[in-house]
Amino acid sequence: MTHAAVPSERAGSPLDRPVLPSGAEPARGARRLGVRIQGAVIGDRVYSTAITLFALCVPVLMILIALEIFIAGWPALRQFGFSFLTSSAWDPVNGAFGAAPAIYGTLVSSAIALAISTPLAIGVAIFLSEFAPQWLRQPVAFLVDLLAAVPSVVYGLWGIFVLIPILRTAVMPFLRDTLHLGVLPFFSGPAYGPSMLAAGLILSVMVLPYISSVSREVLLAVPRSQREAALALGATKWETIWGAVLPYAKSGIIGGVILGLGRALGETMAVTMLIGNRPQISASLFAPGYTMASLIANEFSEASGDLHLSALMAVGFVLFVITLIVNAVARWLVWQVSRGSAGKSA
Amino acid sequence: MTATAGPVAPSRPGGSGAPAAALGALVAKQFSFWYGEKQALYGIDLEMRSRSITALIGPSGCGKSTFLRSINRMHDLLPGTRHEGQILLDEADIYRSELDPTSLRRRVGMVFQRWNCFPKSIYDNVAYGPSINASLPRHEMDWIVESSLRRAALWDEVKDRLRQSALGLSGGQQQRLCIARTLANDPEVLLLDEPASALDPIATQKIEELLYELKRELTVVIVTHNLQQAARASDYTAFFYMGRLIEAGPTERMFTAPREERTNSYITGRFG
Ligand SMILES: Nc1ncnc2c1ncn2[C@@H]1O[C@H](COP(=O)(O)OP(=O)(O)OP(=O)(O)O)[C@@H](O)[C@H]1O
Ligand SMILES: [Mg+2]
Numbered sequence: 001m002t003h004a005a006v007p008s009e010r011a012g013s014p015l016d017r018p019v020l021p022s023g024a025e026p027a028r029g030a031r032r033l034g035v036r037i038q039g040a041v042i043g044d045r046v047y048s049t050a051i052t053l054f055a056l057c058v059p060v061l062m063i064l065i066a067l068e069i070f071i072a073g074w075p076a077l078r079q080f081g082f083s084f085l086t087s088s089a090w091d092p093v094n095g096a097f098g099a100a101p102a103i104y105g106t107l108v109s110s111a112i113a114l115a116i117s118t119p120l121a122i123g124v125a126i127f128l129s130e131f132a133p134q135w136l137r138q139p140v141a142f143l144v145d146l147l148a149a150v151p152s153v154v155y156g157l158w159g160i161f162v163l164i165p166i167l168r169t170a171v172m173p174f175l176r177d178t179l180h181l182g183v184l185p186f187f188s189g190p191a192y193g194p195s196m197l198a199a200g201l202i203l204s205v206m207v208l209p210y211i212s213s214v215s216r217e218v219l220l221a222v223p224r225s226q227r228e229a230a231l232a233l234g235a236t237k238w239e240t241i242w243g244a245v246l247p248y249a250k251s252g253i254i255g256g257v258i259l260g261l262g263r264a265l266g267e268t269m270a271v272t273m274l275i276g277n278r279p280q281i282s283a284s285l286f287a288p289g290y291t292m293a294s295l296i297a298n299e300f301s302e303a304s305g306d307l308h309l310s311a312l313m314a315v316g317f318v319l320f321v322i323t324l325i326v327n328a329v330a331r332w333l334v335w336q337v338s339r340g341s342a343g344k345s346a
Numbered sequence: 347m348t349a350t351a352g353p354v355a356p357s358r359p360g361g362s363g364a365p366a367a368a369l370g371a372l373v374a375k376q377f378s379f380w381y382g383e384k385q386a387l388y389g390i391d392l393e394m395r396s397r398s399i400t401a402l403i404g405p406s407g408c409g410k411s412t413f414l415r416s417i418n419r420m421h422d423l424l425p426g427t428r429h430e431g432q433i434l435l436d437e438a439d440i441y442r443s444e445l446d447p448t449s450l451r452r453r454v455g456m457v458f459q460r461w462n463c464f465p466k467s468i469y470d471n472v473a474y475g476p477s478i479n480a481s482l483p484r485h486e487m488d489w490i491v492e493s494s495l496r497r498a499a500l501w502d503e504v505k506d507r508l509r510q511s512a513l514g515l516s517g518g519q520q521q522r523l524c525i526a527r528t529l530a531n532d533p534e535v536l537l538l539d540e541p542a543s544a545l546d547p548i549a550t551q552k553i554e555e556l557l558y559e560l561k562r563e564l565t566v567v568i569v570t571h572n573l574q575q576a577a578r579a580s581d582y583t584a585f586f587y588m589g590r591l592i593e594a595g596p597t598e599r600m601f602t603a604p605r606e607e608r609t610n611s612y613i614t615g616r617f618g
Contacts (some may be wrong), residue, residue: 225462229524232418233475234452234531243478248465 066320073314076307084314090279092304097311099318101279105196105289106319109271110264112200112285117208118257124208125215130241141216148209156273159202164274168193172286185283194276197285202270207260214256218249251336258330265323268293292319369436370396370534370565372417376431379412379421386412388590389431394582396534396565399557401576401597404586405612410569413586414537417567418454419447435535452479455528459540461520463512468504471512471523475531490530498526499556518549522556535565543571554579573613577601585609
């Protein structure tokens, strides 16, 4: 033991000074061991304190940002109170600010995006993880992931020059007149082009890679033993996926959907280019709308007066809070995964 | 060593009749198996009688699991595998083309080394097999769940918590739940791949007692690394070595008077 302790001693290190009480006279090896442990304890403390400080930077920074936005938005929030969230009058000229249309637009466009992309993305993930031949998996997965790398403004451009003309001349008339869905408020009214529907569609494409790659990872992580259990009970391949693999992966997939939702809520450029930027609440998806992110992006540079600026800050704060809630829910779900389904069974 | 041809019993035998005529008799005939280029089994000839426990023993990598999984065609979904020879279940080849592997797997249940309960309730775990096959009325499903849990000697421990997650059970309980889940399909054959290797001695003993009960109505084939377990709990023992069946016979004879030198050195612990 003595022999082993000698080469590992770090000579000259201040942490190596003997710290044992002088009354005790332990054997040389044991004393050295004690010194090493003491040194290691102090080293551990320094290290963990430093790491803790680094880690604390992140929440502190976040709280500072939130606080900053809140303070900047406070004049508007104080003046309009709760009606800031419920009023639909956004009229900078007359100094009336109600964020309801933008909140509504953000939530609805994100909901459309998720409604379209969730089933699609899960389908892609199931195909890639269960059915696709081996040689096809990597290329397709790569292409799907590439959707996330396309700059937002390119999506916007594509939306204006390709998607909107198709919507205006083909899809909207088809839904409204041919399928007679025009009797529903969602599909009624004139087909301008720039609309909630256009924004929701482009968002669904942008969000798809997030949901599908998380889902694919989660599906691939389902243990083989779970599939074998279902197969050995006489399930077909599809029954195995439906009855054993998907339930096992459920929480993780929901986490992926919420990640996509967070992305959709905050997306600015492409939506601003396609949604029509009109602060109104209309039941029709063919009508233009506004989102919080596009409202801020559009009006920030030419904000007229302090109250206008403050109102935009307040909108930013609301967006921040909504995104925060969404992420908290995602965290909670991931925690559920690691605790519940992915837990004990190997 | 091969089974005598006999009429297939018309219904589930209720305790009378010769074992050879009972349902669930298994016979492997010159069965060979390949993972791609690698041959894992070489011409296995083995009879596994119904209403008895056959233990497969042998050193790691000798092909015990491969053979066991061949019996309910778990290799089917593994690309690149192939086999030669036959495995007969009640005189009919399980690899015949018109046989649907899913219906085979209902007749030939399998329990794995590491318990793999679904992250569902205890009730839903047991009900899974019957429910994918047919939509049964509630009371019938209740009955299947209860009787399967009783057969797996688990009912008294879980009857008050059927709606709770199966993952809250102990390892031994989860393994018995996996057995109950398999029994819910009312199989004729029960395959177990080292079912007790991750369990403590008491849980292991419970599983062994359970198998002793189950062999009254089933063909039980168990892979085990534990020679004492094989000696204790099985009626027949088959010794595998490097993909070949070296020797098979009644357990008592195999452990007291093995005919092959390699069997002798394995069971006396000189290699493996
Ligand atoms: N999926 C596979 N692909 C290729 N080779 C495999 C595969 N599974 C098993 N093998 C090989 O087949 C041989 C037999 O394996 P098997 O799992 O049947 O052994 P075993 O007797 O069950 O061993 P153990 O006691 O360790 O479980 C081994 O050489 C193994 O490497
Ligand atoms: Mg094995």
